[in-house]
Amino acid sequence: MACQAIFYLFMLGTCSFANSLELKQVLILSRHNVRTPFADNLQSLSPNVWPKWEDAPGELTKKGALLEGYHGQYFSQWLDQQQLIPEGCPEQNSVFVHTNTIQRTKDTAMAFLDAAFHNCSIPVDYENILEMDPIFYPDAHNTEAVKQQIISEISKKLNETDLKDVYLELNRIANLKDSQICKEQSYCDLVNDTGDIVYKVGEEPVISGPLYIAFSMVDAFLMGYYEGLPEEDIAWGEIKTDEQWNLLIKAVNARQDIRFNLPKSSKELAKPLVQYIKEMLSSNKTLTLLVGHDFNLHSVIAALGFKLFKLPGQLENSPIGAKLVFQRWSDGVNDFLRVEYVYQSLPQIRNAQQLSLLNPPKNITMHFNNLSDEDGFYRWSEFESILRDVTE
Template identity: 35%
Template sequence: MKKTVITACSLVLAAVIGSTGCGKISLKNPNMKNSETNSELKTEDNTEVKTETNTETNTETNTGATTEAKTEAKTEETTEAKTETTTEAKAETTAEDNTEANSEATSEVNAESNTETETNTGSTQNIDEEANAGGRIIDYDGYKLDQVVILSRHNIRSPLSGGDSLLGKITPHEWFNWTSAPSELSLRGGVLETQMGQYFRQWAEEEELIPTNYHPDNGQVRIYANSKQRTIATAQYFTAGMFPTAGLPVEYHMEFDKMDPVFTPQLTFWTDEYEKDAKDQIYEYYADAMKSLNDNYELLSDVIDLEESNGFKDQSITAFTAGDEEFSLKEGAEPGVSGSLKTACSVSDALVLQYYEESDTQKAGFGQELTYEQWKSISEIKDVYGDVLFTAPMIAVNVAYPLVSEIYDEMNTDGRVFTFLCGHDSNVGSVLAAIGAEDYELPNAIEKKTPIGCKIVFTKWSKGSEVFWSADLVYQTPSQLRNMPILDTDSNSPEIFHISFKNIKQNEDGLYKADEFMKIFLDAMDSYESLYQEYVEKAA
């Protein structure tokens, strides 16, 4: 297996840790629910930033959590796939963001505000989101932070397919002028990820996990990414912000821009009986969610003016209809779906990315002033797509097995201080589902499951001789994604959403005992082995 490394310092961007402000908000009682508040936002004043985004389509995961912080916030990638050219169109999707599909996968979205207003070509849009009033950190009084393991979705990319494929045929409107090639990390994505790295550096230094200007010894830090451009670049930018003077390498194992099996949400075993039972489980869990998408489809069709598109006129693309989906489950391939859900997911992904990139919200909506609720409705198509393909239990433990094993090994590697694994929304969703996370919807986000750039942050804490773990989703809000303010722990932090699990309980401080936390990973791996024995060995 090929192992390649690249260094981080070459991609350092000019984004510096800044400012002071409101006091820090620590996560003390993760059982308190975060609330969403309504606030109004006008669109941002004519500042234009070109950036890319890519359509990733197989999304990720029903997983959950409740979280608290003295001002709380919750936190939320998917898989790239060959999308569709005619009624569906060929487009890339990789194991990522809540919208990536068969060969690779999806995309995601988020939004935020401080009862703030952005100005858009003269119009006002209602934003239903929780105000981010200051700094938030993952912190537990009386405990010492000993280790961090992060599974990240890549940051903002261009859509997975170019304008000459499905996206160019399905609307008469012109898409945003993306700043990267299809599926690759955008300029905005690089800046945002550098800021996230700086935020984590400031937090890790304050928690005394690492010293200032940390140069780790061999084996203390590992940076490992899927071999796709957007994941390698995301890891590179994050490392530049987190360890700016250390020159750390980014490890990837496959030929450049090819999928690594560890990060590919593919079925590692399959039989006819398994396929039948897994499809039945998908419908058991998500039939209602799929049937309820007609209103979402109607809104999406109206925004893109579907009936005025060349594809609709030449009948290569048809109207979106809930219930016309057909699933494909095969060994060595990612779970797939055809029909309206797949096509609409590709368009939903591109629109959400366009919303993050385009400073004029009216242009982002192809001339329409969409409300925050309408943006969430558009993004919900991606969320359902990701859940359907990657989070049913029989699917999740199968596709996530390699990455669950990788995370478990990182948590138990002697001397490891910090691990950064970079993949896709489908990875985030399937891993959370496989290890039994409670269902959730993220606050202050358009993408409610695995927003672009989101990170599962596993943290190890000690108190005397006792050892504990915690899990949180950390993500930038839509306002942060659009406006790119400097992140810091004092006045402008990303959102943090504490994750709860079905089979283990937290202590009074919101932490999980180490042996019980390790068991949810071992149970996920055991479930995989049990399914394999039940279906493959029985079939043999």
């Protein structure tokens, strides 16, 4: 049963150990789905006209809700196939959902639930505050004592990151030399500028300058691609090859890596969320869904000590709608952990392909740096030691 379920969900080829296991609990840490671009100053970065979006900057789109619903349908089928949560409404209080306080995370969770457990009246839990939820905000807990360490690590990674080719390509695509920001602020070339690190305790670290501008532009191109805009409306038709996408996406991945994948500070950044994950895995909840952001995935992966990985069929290191799926399995005596990174490929997102057991999302099995596994399974007690190391 366990082998069959894992095969359908993750298309694994090795099932000997899994045959003896039964799935007992699942926790999903998810990034929100497709949103509108963040930046509200895009028009100043190019003389060309940018696409118009129906929603405000940073909000979940209708396409994003649709795609998240496909995730919900898929996980519902898998949970039913594994007999963890049979088809229909789950037992009362067996499913718990918590999200960050902003629209794109709350609406992502609602789309998932509506598709997975339609008309089951499962609430979405979130803090009734105007600010970001401290659980999901990786810098809200930092003190002056760790501020300089974080700045030092960010500065080192920033200096080691070479994005000249990205900047040259964006200069050309956006025609930056004829832009408003060039005419009014003499900001005409991404290559010949340096970034500043602006970081206050309790706030998110900000890297100004060329990296921020490059991220803003590429993020807008990528969200347009995800949304399904015509190719001539994505970067004004200037992105014509996979090689160009692979080059430009470096700006998005580098920005997240530089800010949150920090060797010494990752545990501090992820501690509140890892503590929450630890508590939920110790609860009686059969399924927990936590919806946050790409930086939550980055910081948790770094803090828990997972090995480096690549995501076939994707450009982003933490794709839109991506999910880190923690699974507790049991052989009747001992519990085991398996962690999968589940995500939609570029074609699945752009073409809005419906997901099912026969057309699953992409996935990879996650592996820890310093633990031995059997077919991707780790002893639960070893995982608990990692959680304690991060949170205590």
